[in-house]
Amino acid sequence: MLEAHTPRPEDERAELLIITGMSGAGRTRAAAVLEDLDWYVVDNLPPTMLLPLAGMMTASGAGVRRLAVVVDVRGGEFFADLARVIDDIRAQDLEYRIVFLDASDEVLVRRFEQVRRPHPLQGDGRILDGIAEERRVLAHLRERSDVVLDTTDLTVHELAAQVRDVVAGEADRPLRLTLVSFGFKYGLPLDADHVVDVRFLSNPYWVTELRHLTGRDDAVRDYVLALPGAQDFVDAYVSAVEPVLDGYLREQKPYVTIAVGCTGGKHRSVAIAEAMAERLREDGNSVRTLHRDLGRE
Known part of the structure; x- marks a missing residue:
């Protein structure tokens, strides 16, 4: 489900995507799709490294023109720096979009149980406790996001299609x-x-x-x-x-x-x-x- 969408930057502009959202909502799959579309993808990047990495981007020619970074609560205490870093990026007039992936609590619980891994924030509690804490931590970031993708009812193929269409703007990319x-x-x-x-x-x-x-x-x-x-x-x-x-x-x-x-x-x-x-x-x-x-x- 698309809840917000800002215009995609013009092709000649360097593009920066900040991919975040709920654990288990499909961030890894989204990153893999972008990598297949020739984006330079960095997973689990500490937010403080985002601005120097964005400075390496170029609009054309050699260098990175399309950069996607996955930033999420796995970063632990480093994740708290993300809001400040985003403000710094905006102050430097860099083009960027925030893509937030979400899903219902029921689906997130089922996905964690299927892979038999703990939620990164559950500690000694239940998976639902970790999900609740993550929603609290990410609430402000979800409000600032340009694109929100609800993956509750999406298959992996449908999620890939959404990323190609809504996020990367390449739904009509030829075979x-x-x-x-x-x-x-x-x-x-x-x-x-x-x-x-x-x-x-x-x-x-x-x-x-x-x-x-x-x-x-x-x-x-x-x-x-x-x-x-x-x-x-x-x-x-x-x-x-x-x-x-x-x-x-x-x-x-x-x-x-x-x-x-x-x-x-x-x-x-x-x-x-x-x-x-x-x-x-x-x-x-x-x-x-x-x-x-x-x-x-």
Whole structure:
């Protein structure tokens, strides 16, 4: 549940996120999602170190542009410095947002019981005692937060989607695809999510004037794509894989590898991988091509 939301800084500005909230509400998961989105993430940072770390940020070029720090009651007596540090950050006119993760007491108790760990503030008391004390300590910080995420009814995947959308503003970030051409005689790529076999196409290797070229050369590409069924295969495969890619995004799998293979990984697989990549880019995907076995013959 989003209770407050301040505008996201412009892309050219350095971004600082202070992630805090109730223990067991999903801070670690939120930090992991941001790290996957190329944020520089520091967990359990003493508040007094926040200002020097923020001073390392740069708007562009080398250095840290997007910094997320997890600051919470695990810091013990150091955590008391956070309010003063936030005031210092504001006084220096640094862009920052506070993200507070929360959940119901019932859910927090259940989560602690599932992992069989004590609440950091419960001492000799019950888990509920620790939760009550943490709510008291964090009350002022929750009021100052820009974004409050209630994770009571969220699965880990739903929480990740909320972080990508509300916190990082990257709900529409395109899927990042890698198309790898390879030769079956050298083995399958170990990281392939999908494997495409294009050995049904005639092999340019047997055409004397094409043998020394690769699928990157115009002559080979034109030859392969003009073969019966080649272009139809590219079009049909891209159409068939589109709902799969949409599903990967829903399931928080933003990186996908499609391996395209022929006998030696030099002609057909290279040309077809490049043709598929071009079609997928037209659909708004971020695509790179990698030709694993070029140069092995």
